[in-house]
Amino acid sequence: MTNDWLRIDGLAKSFDGVKALAGFSCSLREGEILGLLGPNGAGKTTLFNVISGFLAPESGNVVLRGVNLTGKPPHRIATAGIARTFQDLRLIRQLSVLDNVLLSFRDQPGERLGNVFFRGKSSQDQEAANRNEATSLLEECGLAEKANDPAEDLSYGQQKLLSLVCCLAAKADLLLLDEPVAGIAPEMIEKMLGIIRDLPNQGKSVMLIEHDLDAVMQVCDRVVFMDAGVKVSEGTPEEVRNDPKVIEAYIA
Amino acid sequence: MEYLLHILILIGIYVILASSLNLIAGYAGLLSIAHAAFFGVGAYVAVLMGLHWETPFLVNLAAAVVFCGILGGVVGAPGLRIRDDYFVIATFAFQVIAFSVLNNWVSLTGGPMGLPGIPQPVIFGWTVSSHWEFLVLTGGCCAAVLWICHKIVTSPFGRMLKAIREDEVFAQAAGKNVAACKVLVFAIGAAMAAVAGVMYAHYISFIDPTSFTVMESIFIISIVIIGGAGSMWGPVLGAVVLVALPEVLRFVGLPSAVAANVRQILYGGALVAMMMWRPQGLLGEYAFRKGEAQQ
Amino acid sequence: MFSQLLVNALIAASIYLVVAAGISLAYSVTRFFHFAHAAVIACGAYSVFVLHVWVGLPLSISALIAAPLGGAVGLALELLIYRPLRRKAAGPLVLLLASIGAYVVLQNVMSLAFGDASRSIRPTSVQEGLPFLGARITCVQLISIAVALALLIILLTAFVRTRWGKMARAVMSDPELASVSGINVDGVILWVSFVASMLAATGGILQSLDVDMTPTMGMTALLAGVVAAVVGGIGRLPGVVLGAIFLALAQHLSTWIISTQWQDAIAFAILLAFLIFRPEGFMGKKVRETTV
Ligand SMILES: Nc1ncnc2c1ncn2[C@@H]1O[C@H](COP(=O)(O)OP(=O)(O)OP(=O)(O)O)[C@@H](O)[C@H]1O
Ligand SMILES: [Mg+2]
Numbered sequence: 013m014t015n016d017w018l019r020i021d022g023l024a025k026s027f028d029g030v031k032a033l034a035g036f037s038c039s040l041r042e043g044e045i046l047g048l049l050g051p052n053g054a055g056k057t058t059l060f061n062v063i064s065g066f067l068a069p070e071s072g073n074v075v076l077r078g079v080n081l082t083g084k085p086p087h088r089i090a091t092a093g094i095a096r097t098f099q100d101l102r103l104i105r106q107l108s109v110l111d112n113v114l115l116s117f118r119d120q121p122g123e124r125l126g127n128v129f130f131r132g133k134s135s136q137d138q139e140a141a142n143r144n145e146a147t148s149l150l151e152e153c154g155l156a157e158k159a160n161d162p163a164e165d166l167s168y169g170q171q172k173l174l175s176l177v178c179c180l181a182a183k184a185d186l187l188l189l190d191e192p193v194a195g196i197a198p199e200m201i202e203k204m205l206g207i208i209r210d211l212p213n214q215g216k217s218v219m220l221i222e223h224d225l226d227a228v229m230q231v232c233d234r235v236v237f238m239d240a241g242v243k244v245s246e247g248t249p250e251e252v253r254n255d256p257k258v259i260e261a262y263i264a
Numbered sequence: 265m266e267y268l269l270h271i272l273i274l275i276g277i278y279v280i281l282a283s284s285l286n287l288i289a290g291y292a293g294l295l296s297i298a299h300a301a302f303f304g305v306g307a308y309v310a311v312l313m314g315l316h317w318e319t320p321f322l323v324n325l326a327a328a329v330v331f332c333g334i335l336g337g338v339v340g341a342p343g344l345r346i347r348d349d350y351f352v353i354a355t356f357a358f359q360v361i362a363f364s365v366l367n368n369w370v371s372l373t374g375g376p377m378g379l380p381g382i383p384q385p386v387i388f389g390w391t392v393s394s395h396w397e398f399l400v401l402t403g404g405c406c407a408a409v410l411w412i413c414h415k416i417v418t419s420p421f422g423r424m425l426k427a428i429r430e431d432e433v434f435a436q437a438a439g440k441n442v443a444a445c446k447v448l449v450f451a452i453g454a455a456m457a458a459v460a461g462v463m464y465a466h467y468i469s470f471i472d473p474t475s476f477t478v479m480e481s482i483f484i485i486s487i488v489i490i491g492g493a494g495s496m497w498g499p500v501l502g503a504v505v506l507v508a509l510p511e512v513l514r515f516v517g518l519p520s521a522v523a524a525n526v527r528q529i530l531y532g533g534a535l536v537a538m539m540m541w542r543p544q545g546l547l548g549e550y551a552f553r554k555g556e557a558q559q
Numbered sequence: 560m561f562s563q564l565l566v567n568a569l570i571a572a573s574i575y576l577v578v579a580a581g582i583s584l585a586y587s588v589t590r591f592f593h594f595a596h597a598a599v600i601a602c603g604a605y606s607v608f609v610l611h612v613w614v615g616l617p618l619s620i621s622a623l624i625a626a627p628l629g630g631a632v633g634l635a636l637e638l639l640i641y642r643p644l645r646r647k648a649a650g651p652l653v654l655l656l657a658s659i660g661a662y663v664v665l666q667n668v669m670s671l672a673f674g675d676a677s678r679s680i681r682p683t684s685v686q687e688g689l690p691f692l693g694a695r696i697t698c699v700q701l702i703s704i705a706v707a708l709a710l711l712i713i714l715l716t717a718f719v720r721t722r723w724g725k726m727a728r729a730v731m732s733d734p735e736l737a738s739v740s741g742i743n744v745d746g747v748i749l750w751v752s753f754v755a756s757m758l759a760a761t762g763g764i765l766q767s768l769d770v771d772m773t774p775t776m777g778m779t780a781l782l783a784g785v786v787a788a789v790v791g792g793i794g795r796l797p798g799v800v801l802g803a804i805f806l807a808l809a810q811h812l813s814t815w816i817i818s819t820q821w822q823d824a825i826a827f828a829i830l831l832a833f834l835i836f837r838p839e840g841f842m843g844k845k846v847r848e849t850t851v
Contacts, residue, residue, distance in 0.1 A: 064437060066433070086436040087439050087441045087442065091439040095437075104426070105430065105431075106426075106430055107423070115427050115435070122419050125416070128419040135419070182438070295655075297659075346834050349591055349592050349655050350834055352652070354831060356782075364823050365824065368824070485659075522671065526667075529664050532660045532667065536640060536660035536661055540640070540644060540647075543649070552656065553653070
């Protein structure tokens with residue numbers, strides 16, 4: 013819609029004196045895929061942690077659709093329409109693939125204890141509907157036959173795919189994907205990028221951290237390059253790739 | 265026959281205790297050694313109301329359940345700030361404080377002398393007096409508790425508990441209110457322990473603080489772990505085995521003074537052995553892997 | 560009256576200090592609460608009982624033998640239970656539970672061997688207290704303060720000066736880094752377990768000299784030790800001194816207001832308050848929290 017569907021304003025966060033974010037700002041349009049590039053330690057993951065509420069910024073704001081999310085607890089932010097994956101791949105490894113997807117649905121009536129006992133029918137209906145939806149999501153991305161295996165039995169690539177599916181189940185409007193295709197096989201990368209590329213068609217926006225430049229070129233509408241906690245360059249993938257400041261940062 | 269009924273009643277009481285602790289420790293992953301405190305506080309609340317105010321049994325039971333539920337929520341709340349082994353120590357601290365209150369607040373609890381002469385429960389005109397009747401009452405409570413546990417653990421709420429147990433960060437990122445969940449489940453577990461306490465007090469018709477010690481808490485958590493944390497039937501199996509054990513020991517001819525120690529040695533040893541070779545217990549699925557480095 | 564309370568607090572502090580130093584030391588290298596310490600504490604006391612009363616050795620010699628015996632129990636636990644568990648990558652909860660199991664076993668073995676009634680190794684001739692700043696203090700109590708101070712000084716110097724101490728500190732701050740830089744972490748844990756258990760046993764002996772022994776005595780002592788260690792800040796010896804003094808003062812000065820039976824409750828109320836509001840204690844580092 014407007015330029016500031018998501019507005020990130022002057023975020024700062026430091027760890028024992030190390031400035032992981034030093035006044036980082038950027039914005040995101042609805043239905044846009046924004047690539048986030050930067051050398052190791054640039055503060056990309058920290059940015060995600062702040063947006064999703066796991067870290068409180070020292071200053072700055074995160075505003076989604078005019079609602080200020082700064083300082084809200086992670087579960088509030090998650091239900092406000094933001095889903096994320098983790099760089100170090102978090103899943104409930106002991107639970108089944110299907111359960112992982114089911115867990116990712118937001119605001120389930122069956123998760124309120126009162127409903128379990130007093131409104132059993134409606135929460136069971138919702139659960140059945142979620143189950144159908146989860147199964148079809150798993151079918152679409154080829155994990156259906158693994159649905160009842162524990163998540164830890166999946167290959168690394170499949171686990172990364174599963175965490176993306178979890179974000180889809182969340183029905184979030186904004187997906188924060190932290191290196192979703194790092195370290196996985198080329199066919200799996202294709203599959204994941206295919207899914208990501210299709211997200212704007214479903215009205216979703218994406219912020220994508222990725223070191224793989226080819227992947228970024230393929231899917232991102234726009235790229236922000238950050239280093240040492242601040243934005244260094246911004247523009248189309250082509251522009252950013254050829255920006256002398258970026259080249260300099262990569263060499264340094 | 266009466267002897268057999270006695271054992272069955274005790275098993276019923278421990279099934280309630282173990283299943284309720286299993287919700288807290290086995291499903292939500294909040295390892296607690298304070299369960300005997302709720303067991304005891306529940307018993308004392310109901311008994312004191314009955315003795316002083318002569319309120320009906322069911323009212324006392326309800327009051328004990330509510331009181332322990334609230335207390336459980338309050339005690340579970342530190343779990344939001346402190347975790348893993350520090351949380352265990354905190355529950356431990358609560359257990360000691362609770363025992364100390366039961367033992368030292370003599371004007372209220374009778375202190376070490378306990379409270380004798382607990383009247384037989386009367387439920388809508390039915391006076392529970394014989395062993396058979398107590399077995400029916402305990403069995404009924406036991407079934408109710410198991411039914412509630414079953415409903416909880418098979419619901420999306422139960423799935424959420426397991427997620428919190430395995431990875432809080434994932435659960436939060438999936439929009440789960442981890443803090444509220446922990447407090448809630450702790451409160452429910454504590455409330456159920458109160459039911460066991462009320463049954464126990466009225467069955468024995470006498471209570472004193474020595475039934476609600478740290479060792480008792482350790483015994484209850486041992487039942488859960490040996491039976492299998494995080495499974496519906498593990499704690500039931502654990503309760504049957506560990507409660508029947510001393511009777512077996514007596515049966516083989518050990519004097520009862522020695523049997524008490526031998527029983528503890530056996531379950532202490534079993535706890536160590538389980539941790540070594542089968543940390544998920546006989547039937548369980550949760551192996552207390554929290555706080556380990558993620559690879 | 561007041562000075563007597565202070566003196567009592569000082570004596571309690573010295574016993575807490577010895578136990579808490581052991582707990583703190585063990586926790587900071589092994590990263591789990593060694594619950595069976597409670598059994599080791601009682602083992603120390605009962606070893607003296609066996610050597611002194613049954614075998615007939617002099618009290619001082621019995622104590623000198625009993626302390627390393629307690630250390631040996633700690634070694635056995637480490638070798639038989641904790642090390643195999645650690646090899647299986649067990650976390651702190653599994654280790655804690657195993658330790659609780661070990662405590663239950665050891666305590667009941669002692670109950671079987673010595674009975675649940677209290678046993679005494681106190682010198683039969685009742686000692687007149689020596690006057691001390693308007694209070695009375697017995698010889699045994701003086702000794703226990705001296706022992707605690709001596710142990711503390713030895714520990715501190717060993718930690719700062721010796722190669723062993725440096726290795727232990729390296730393991731405390733980062734076991735993986737220590738292991739990579741060629742330190743034998745298992746070895747360090749082994750001897751730290753020995754030292755920590757010896758401290759626990761010594762605490763048990765001191766306590767039994769003051770108030771006799773029962774098989775469950777270790778529980779109360781352990782609890783006090785845990786409180787002192789947490790309040791002071793786990794892994795910080797100077798903090799532990801502070802914690803022990805703080806706890807002892809709180810317990811004994813509160814007897815002005817309420818009766819002595821509430822000492823346990825007070826100790827634990829303090830512990831709870833610290834765990835909730837300042838889990839790192841007076842001087843410790845931040846404890847781990849969920850991080851992303
Ligand atoms: N929880 C934390 N505690 C201490 N320091 C941290 C923490 N998280 C991040 N940092 C530091 O903040 C800086 C930025 O880290 P961050 O993980 O955001 O980088 P990144 O851009 O995601 O790097 P990479 O490409 O390696 O994933 C680094 O110097 C890192 O060491
Ligand atoms: Mg990163």
